[in-house]
Amino acid sequence: xxxxxxxxxxxxxxxxxxxxxxxxxxxxxxRKASDRVRQAAxxxxxxxxxxxxxxxxxxxxxxxxxxxxxxxxxxxxxxxxSKGINAYFAALAEPEALSAIKLTLLVAAISVSLxxxxxxxxxxxxxxxxxxxxxxxITLIDLPFSVSPVISGLVFVLLFxxxxxxxxxxQANNIHILFAVPGIALATIFVTFPxxxxxxxxxxxxxxxxxxxxxxxxGASGLQTFFRVTLPNIKWGxxxxxxxxxARAMGEFGAVSVVSGHIRGETNTMPLLVEILYNEYQFVAxxxxxxxxAMLALITLVVKTVLEQRxxxxxxxxxxxx
Amino acid sequence: MxxxxxxxxxxxxxxxxxxxxxxxxxNVSYDPTRELYADxxxxxxxxxxxxxxxxxEIKQSHGGxxxxxxxxxxxLQADVVTLALAYDIDAIAAKGLVAPEWQKRLSLNASPYxxxxxxxxxxxxxxxxxxxxxxxxxxxxxxxxxxxxxxGARWNYLAAWGFAEKKFGSADKAxxxxxxxxxxxxxxxxxxxxxxxTFVERGVGDVLLAWENEAFLAQREFGKDKxxxxxxxxxxxxxxxxxVVDKVADKKGTRAVAEAYLKHWYTKEGQEIAARNSYRPRDxxxxxEYEKSFAKVELFTIDDVFGGWTKAQKDHFGEGGxxxxxxxx
Amino acid sequence: xGLTLTWLSVIILIPLAGLFLKTLELSxxxxxxxxxxxxxxxxxxxxxxxxxxxxxxxxVMGTIIVWALVRYRFPxxxxxxxxxxxxxxxxxxxxxxxxxxxxxxxxxxGAPLAELGIKVAFTPIGIFIAMVFIGIPFVVRTVQPVLIxxxxxxEEAAASLxxxxxxxxxxxxxxxxIPALLTGFALxxxxxxxxxxxxxxxxxxxxxxxxxxxxxxxxxLSEFRYADATAIAVVMLLASFVIxxxxxxxxxxxxxxxxxx
Numbered sequence: 001x002x003x004x005x006x007x008x009x010x011x012x013x014x015x016x017x018x019x020x021x022x023x024x025x026x027x028x029x030x031r032k033a034s035d036r037v038r039q040a041a042x043x044x045x046x047x048x049x050x051x052x053x054x055x056x057x058x059x060x061x062x063x064x065x066x067x068x069x070x071x072x073x074x075x076x077x078x079x080x081x082s083k084g085i086n087a088y089f090a091a092l093a094e095p096e097a098l099s100a101i102k103l104t105l106l107v108a109a110i111s112v113s114l115x116x117x118x119x120x121x122x123x124x125x126x127x128x129x130x131x132x133x134x135x136x137x138i139t140l141i142d143l144p145f146s147v148s149p150v151i152s153g154l155v156f157v158l159l160f161x162x163x164x165x166x167x168x169x170x171q172a173n174n175i176h177i178l179f180a181v182p183g184i185a186l187a188t189i190f191v192t193f194p195x196x197x198x199x200x201x202x203x204x205x206x207x208x209x210x211x212x213x214x215x216x217x218x219g220a221s222g223l224q225t226f227f228r229v230t231l232p233n234i235k236w237g238x239x240x241x242x243x244x245x246x247a248r249a250m251g252e253f254g255a256v257s258v259v260s261g262h263i264r265g266e267t268n269t270m271p272l273l274v275e276i277l278y279n280e281y282q283f284v285a286x287x288x289x290x291x292x293x294a295m296l297a298l299i300t301l302v303v304k305t306v307l308e309q310r311x312x313x314x315x316x317x318x319x320x321x322x
Numbered sequence: 323m324x325x326x327x328x329x330x331x332x333x334x335x336x337x338x339x340x341x342x343x344x345x346x347x348x349n350v351s352y353d354p355t356r357e358l359y360a361d362x363x364x365x366x367x368x369x370x371x372x373x374x375x376x377x378x379e380i381k382q383s384h385g386g387x388x389x390x391x392x393x394x395x396x397x398l399q400a401d402v403v404t405l406a407l408a409y410d411i412d413a414i415a416a417k418g419l420v421a422p423e424w425q426k427r428l429s430l431n432a433s434p435y436x437x438x439x440x441x442x443x444x445x446x447x448x449x450x451x452x453x454x455x456x457x458x459x460x461x462x463x464x465x466x467x468x469x470x471x472x473x474g475a476r477w478n479y480l481a482a483w484g485f486a487e488k489k490f491g492s493a494d495k496a497x498x499x500x501x502x503x504x505x506x507x508x509x510x511x512x513x514x515x516x517x518x519x520t521f522v523e524r525g526v527g528d529v530l531l532a533w534e535n536e537a538f539l540a541q542r543e544f545g546k547d548k549x550x551x552x553x554x555x556x557x558x559x560x561x562x563x564x565x566v567v568d569k570v571a572d573k574k575g576t577r578a579v580a581e582a583y584l585k586h587w588y589t590k591e592g593q594e595i596a597a598r599n600s601y602r603p604r605d606x607x608x609x610x611e612y613e614k615s616f617a618k619v620e621l622f623t624i625d626d627v628f629g630g631w632t633k634a635q636k637d638h639f640g641e642g643g644x645x646x647x648x649x650x651x
Numbered sequence: 652x653g654l655t656l657t658w659l660s661v662i663i664l665i666p667l668a669g670l671f672l673k674t675l676e677l678s679x680x681x682x683x684x685x686x687x688x689x690x691x692x693x694x695x696x697x698x699x700x701x702x703x704x705x706x707x708x709x710x711v712m713g714t715i716i717v718w719a720l721v722r723y724r725f726p727x728x729x730x731x732x733x734x735x736x737x738x739x740x741x742x743x744x745x746x747x748x749x750x751x752x753x754x755x756x757x758x759x760x761g762a763p764l765a766e767l768g769i770k771v772a773f774t775p776i777g778i779f780i781a782m783v784f785i786g787i788p789f790v791v792r793t794v795q796p797v798l799i800x801x802x803x804x805x806e807e808a809a810a811s812l813x814x815x816x817x818x819x820x821x822x823x824x825x826x827x828x829i830p831a832l833l834t835g836f837a838l839x840x841x842x843x844x845x846x847x848x849x850x851x852x853x854x855x856x857x858x859x860x861x862x863x864x865x866x867x868x869x870x871x872l873s874e875f876r877y878a879d880a881t882a883i884a885v886v887m888l889l890a891s892f893v894i895x896x897x898x899x900x901x902x903x904x905x906x907x908x909x910x911x912x
Contacts, residue, residue: 049816054723061719062731064712067760068784069737072749075759079752118658125655137655139895140663146838146891148845149743150865151884154872155666158673158881162397163417165669171397174573179398190662244740251742253848254865258872261398263348263383271744271848276384278748278852279515280356281523281543287752290745297740301733304740389873413875468856471873509773509855510862512870525756526773641876649690649858 076294079287091285092292099265100273100289106181107256107269108249111188115245119196120238124230126197127204128212138201144193152190153258156183179261184269187255192245199241200234207233236310243307247300251293343379345579350400352387352473352562353515354536358599359404365595366586370579378579386513387473394419394567401571401580404564406473406514408432409631411565424565430604433561434587435596438619439474439481441552442521442530442537449528453554454485457529458502465527466507467517469638469645473562474514476639478531481558483638484627488556501648522549533560534616538600553617558624670888673881685882690858691867695886698864701775702843705782709839710832712783713790720791721798739788743848750781751852773855778863781849786839793835797828830905834898841894845887 048054081088091097122141126134144152158164160177170177177183211233215225231238253271260267268276270289277286351359363380370378383390383398387406394400395417403420405411408431414420425432443451449462457464467475479500486499509526511517514536521530522540529552530537537551564584571577586592593605597612628634638644674682685691719725720732738746754761754771764771771777801824809819825832847865855861862870864883871880 048722049820057715058719058723058725060712061716062727065716065731065734065787068780068787069734071759072746072753072784073737073741075749075753076745118655122655122659135899137659139892139899140659142895143663143667143891146841146845146895148847148865148868148884148887148891150847150868151670151845151888152666154868154880154884155670157396157872158669158877159666160397161395163395163877165672167397176397176399178396179393186662190666193662247740251740251745253742253744253747257848258869261383261393262385263381263398266381271742274742274744274748275852279353279513279519281519281540283523286748290748293742293745297737297742297745300740301736304736305733386873388875389869392873392875395875468858468870471870508857510857512856512866512873520773523755524751524772646690 073294076287076290079283080291082287083284087284088288088291091282091288094285096265096268097273097285097289100268100270101292103181103184103266103268104250104270107185107188108246110185111192111249112242112246114189115192115196116238116242119193119241119245120200120234122197123200123204124226127201128209141194141197144191149191149252149254150258152255153187156187156190156259178259179263179267181267183259184256184267187259188249188252191252191255192249195245195248196238196241199244200237203234203237204230236307240304240307240311243300243303247297250296343377345376345378345576346381347378347401347576347580347583348381348383348399349402349404349583350383350390350394350398351404352390352406353384353513354474354518354533354539355404355562356382356384357539358535358596358601361599362587362592362595365591366583369586369589369591370582376579378583380583386467386471388471389512399570399574400567401574401576402564402566402584404562406560406562407476407631408561408563409476409635410473411563412632414565414567419567419569420565421568425563427566428564428584429588431561432563432565434564434584434592434604435562435601436604437534437560437562437601438553438557438621439478439531439560440534440537440557440617440619441554442518442532442540443528443550443552445548445550447550447552451529451552454482454556455489455499457482457531458499458506462506462529463508463527464503464506464529464531465509465517465521466531467514468510468512471512472514472517474533474536475517475531476634477533477558477560479638479645480624480628480634482531484558484622485554485556487627488622497644497648500644504648534602535600551617553619556620556622558627559621561623667888670881670884673877674885677878677882681878682882685879686886690862691864691879691883693859694862694864694867694883697775697778697860697862698844698887699890701779701863702782702840702846705779705786705843706836706840708783709786709790710836713787713835713839714794714828714832716787716791717794717798721795735791736788738785743785743846744852746784746849747781747852750777750784750849754780754853772853773861775854775861777853777855778850778861781853782843782846785846785849786843789839789842790832790835793838794828794831797831798824801827830901834901834905837894837898837901841891841898844890 049057122137126138157178159166160170160183161167162171177186211229212225215229216222220228251271253275256269257272257275260269260272262268262272262276270293274286274290274293277283277289349359349363359382363382367378367380370376383393383400385393387410391403391405391410391413394403394414403411403414408425411420411424415422415424421427428434441451443449449456449459451457451462456462466478469475469479482503483496483500486496487493490496490499509517509520511520514533517530518532518536518540521527522544532540541549541551564587566577566580566584568577571580587596588604590605590608593603593608597603597608597615600615602616603609603612624631624634628637636643677685716735720728751772752758754764754777756762756765756770756772758772761772769776771780805823805827806819809823810816814823845865847863850863851866854863854866856866864887868880868883871877871883
């Protein structure tokens with residue numbers, strides 16, 4: 001137990017800020033420390049800048065965010081509705097749009113549920129057990145984050161393409177992976193692989209194995225322990241990982257573009273359709289689909305904020321020991 | 323939540339596949355043919371069901387001609403390919419998916435419709451662009467896609483080369499001309515459609531080198547008050563070919579319908595659809611009917627000037643070929 | 652355990668191994684020639700150079716944003732805090748068309764900039780802008796928690812010992828933020844190097860000028876030149892490895908610094 005904690009506690013916190021995964025994936029548990037800032041209000045004058053400088057900093061920060069983040073988002077909606085609300089809904093009701101939405105939902109459902117199951121198992125293995133090669137495993141899990149999406153698609157072409165390693169066999173047996181739903185799902189799973197595992201690892205490490213050990217010593221089976229003890233403890237973190245996994249799965253472009261084959265009404269996902277419509281002079285339709293994806297992003301952010309609050313509340317004082 | 327969505331999605335998919343037709347064809351085509359095939363497919367589906375009583379569904383995939391050929395080679399299950407140039411189908415044939423003599427199986431080089439390369443300029447032609455040599459003038463920005471990935475761009479390049487070789491009389495001078503032309507190119511999109519969007523929608527450049535049909539389409543979409551088409555006196559005869567992908571069609575048992583599909587191009591109806599979409603028809607009667615829609619341009623063929631596609635590809639667009647040399651300088 | 656490893660192998664290990672195997676088909680000389688060809692070198696230079704520049708901007712602007720969000724109270728602070736994550740949540744293709752629309756010659760920002768003679772869309776500046784966009788959350792989200800957790804007593808001590816504010820900020824606060832800043836920088840950099848979707852719309856895609864390495868991979872693929880595509884991919888993959896490794900080292904460095912205060 002003691003070896004566990006020594007490995008875990010500072011690491012779990014810092015991983016949250018340091019690893020690729022975590023900056024967006026892991027619950028920023030330290031957020032609530034803002035009350036400490038408030039407590040220190042008495043010493044404000046010592047810890048603050050003169051008014052004009054403060055103003056400049058705020059102005060710089062806000063104008064930067066407005067130009068680089070808010071405006072692109074506004075452009076999406078403005079362009080989507082530029083020909084009126086009827087044109088907007090007409091664009092979304094096109095069979096090609098509907099089929100893209102369906103495919104996107106299907107691919108997201110497949111990849112999120114698979115990554116959910118295996119993400120939990122992987123996080124469990126990493127957080128609760130010590131074994132050799134653990135760092136290597138974590139690095140592997142991290143890898144899809146920093147690999148170019150194009151490469152993520154390319155590797156599957158090399159494996160499953162007709163000229164690829166298994167291509168001949170697949171062709172002979174009439175199995176279609178590339179340019180079909182399985183290929184799109186595989187590429188998406190690859191890209192979204194780290195989200196669930198990465199958002200659970202720090203959480204599970206913080207919680208240690210005490211409760212599970214207690215449950216097992218009281219006679220609970222492994223599965224019972226998992227569903228009654230572990231799962232309730234990680235549920236918000238899990239939702240958090242699933243949420244981000246889903247957002248990325250629905251929005252993936254580069255990897256899917258390489259493996260899709262762009263068959264209209266069949267293997268075009270929403271992000272691919274955005275590009276296609278854009279290239280067909282159908283700017284309103286293109287931005288209409290884009291606006292759906294942008295809304296997905298906004299909803300994701302709202303739910304994320306709520307989940308972060310839940311996670312902060314769920315944080316036990318011991319869990320925050322430093 | 324996922325458990326609730328899954329059956330829903332499965333249900334949706336089931337519902338859509340319930341309409342399955344007797345045959346499904348996948349036509350893998352290049353960028354600017356989207357509108358053409360939307361028209362043609364409708365006509366063919368109707369004609370085929372009238373003739374045989376069978377229903378056909380035709381799926382389309384569009385992209386840069388080279389990328390599309392690559393996808394077919396990698397296993398995209400295309401029953402027919404309708405690409406921008408013969409070389410791309412040759413590349414597929416080289417992998418054994420299409421019979422080597424594919425271009426002899428249908429008449430007219432298996433190219434039921436043709437096109438040429440013209441200039442699209444902004445209203446009033448402010449840079450006074452009339453012919454190919456106006457393109458290398460300083461200060462003229464030319465938009466063309468990347469010949470390495472786009473079929474249309476290869477026709478653009480070869481048309482410019484053919485003009486220069488005829489006018490200046492030597493390959494060296496033609497090379498210099500084309501190099502000068504590409505110095506005036508500020509953006510190199512990967513596909514013909516990308517270039518059109520760059521020129522038309524993003525407002526970049528003074529002249530777009532485009533497929534004739536693509537230029538007409540842009541003019542229709544955005545209005546004659548914004549763009550003018552300038553046909554140079556001399557240009558290339560672009561022959562976009564079509565072929566059945568033997569391996570796939572035989573495996574799927576769609577050979578008969580795939581062949582009927584391509585043969586439909588050679589009917590009056592097919593030729594009429596081509597002409598309506600600003601592709602030059604092969605049929606002389608339809609050609610006469612639409613005579614006024616197409617500018618009079620003297621056309622040379624790739625065989626005349628370059629000795630066929632394989633040679634042109636190797637000399638100009640292969641690794642270390644002339645295009646690479648131009649971009650290295 | 653076995654399940655985890657199997658799944659991991661199927662999804663990640665085997666595909667990546669396939670990539671390396673494919674490059675082994677090349678002789679070292681061929682490999683070297685592909686990588687040192689002018690076009691490849693330029694694409695790599697553009698990708699890595701512009702990503703570096705964008706990460707630098709993100710470092711500076713990210714720090715300013717974090718400072719404003721953590722240290723000051725102003726109306727809309729929470730909203731802007733949430734907005735920081737948009738580049739992460741917005742699908743890259745959407746970001747691509749939106750930025751292009753915004754910065755094109757007729758766009759809301761492109762038109763006024765064009766009058767000043769600055770062209771953004773379809774130039775390297777456009778690539779740079781897209782990379783800045785996708786990199787913002789990385790610096791902000793790595794530095795933010797560290798700045799919040801920073802012990803106020805250190806600052807107060809410095810101030811009461813007579814250090815002026817400038818001195819306190821740059822000699823006392825900044826050094827303790829360095830691991831987080833570097834981590835954020837590395838992550839923004841790594842993301843920008845591999846970015847495809849949001850960049851290709853706004854980049855001019857002109858060989859040697861505004862063609863990024865991931866696009867060159869796609870182009871090589873459509874030219875049937877798998878060897879070239881995989882060679883470039885392997886180099887970029889190795890770069891990702893190195894960056895992840897550096898980030899992990901930074902993490903350990905940061906951990907060893909913690910007990911100090």
